[in-house]
Amino acid sequence: MTVEQLQESGLFEYKLKRSRRRKTVAIKVQQQSVTVYAPVGAAIEELEGWLVSKSGWINEQLYKQSQLLDTRQYLLKDNRVLVFDQPITLVYGTGTRCEWRLDNNQVQPTLQLNLSRRVKHQHAMYQSLIEAFLHEQLESYIEMRVQQYCIKMAEALPSSIRIHTYKRRWGSCNRRRALTFNLLLASAPHTIIDYVIVHELAHLKYLNHSAAFWQRVGEFYPEYKQATTWLKEHGAGLQWVIE
Ligand SMILES: [Zn+2]
Structure with a gap:
């Protein structure tokens, strides 16, 4: 032990x-x-x-x-951002207000980023539009999967789910059953996000990394070792910054 x-x-x-x-x-x-x-x-x-x-x-x-x-491996090279491991082409433009619009009905999906002409710090604003977009994508996926896994694991829903950018954690769970997830996960494959979800939901029962905890993770996500290895190898590369 x-x-x-x-x-x-x-x-x-x-x-x-x-x-x-x-x-x-x-x-x-x-x-x-x-x-x-x-x-x-x-x-x-x-x-x-x-x-x-x-x-x-x-x-x-x-x-x-x-x-x-x-020295992040910039995902925005070639003006593309990874969303759930799929590249989406960024198209920059101007409009009456700052907004993003996703066009999924193409062979190559695009994300239109519009800035109002009044914006001074354009790089920062493009960056926060991308973050807002990724936040929404990740949040709706996580909310859906948390509900599904809670049913499978016969676990009551967490008290809250929040998304932030963290430097060195993928998720967290506390005594008040509040879960957090790292926004950088939005670029990871769905299977990896599922692992982090099962990991945090297993903490609702065991607030430690005991053998019993890992057994519970393994019961609902058998390939958890491959997932942790993937995060160690690719985790540092999950960044999006406009240069
Ligand atoms: Zn943990």
Whole structure:
């Protein structure tokens, strides 16, 4: 069994995972977050001392990963944005007000982005129109799937569903049964979004990553290992920024 908690050292926030089977201490830095694996009995002062001695390496990894996020693999190359893994061509224009319009009735779907002539910061406004569009697409998909999965999992509906842009989490669930999802998921395939939904809904029963939790995830989403691997490999690339 593994016990997991969030720790705040003077240097950085890290997740501490204690396990009975573990004899040594190890660190993993992934997606800009630090996880420390330790034996059950390891004293926190000793762990912190050890972390201080490793802080140079840890900070270097964190820095490298933040650079990775900043040199995003722009999805807007060729003026296209990925929506549920499908490319949509962007068409920029002007109009009486700022709005987006999706034309799906073509071989190549297009998203028309219109700016009112009064807009000063055009890049920022195009960006927020794209975000508004993606937000709506993702929200309606998630709302539909949450309802379906809640029936399958015999789980009451969450108290709320919110969508934000996060740097290093795909979703979250708290004691008040409020779920959040990362807006960047709008570019991921439906199957990956389904995994994040099942993951968060499983947290309604288990607010941890225990074996029982993963068993529940596996029951309703058997290929969860492939999905977590996909997110690790492609997660940093799910960005849309107009350059
Ligand atoms: Zn989780």
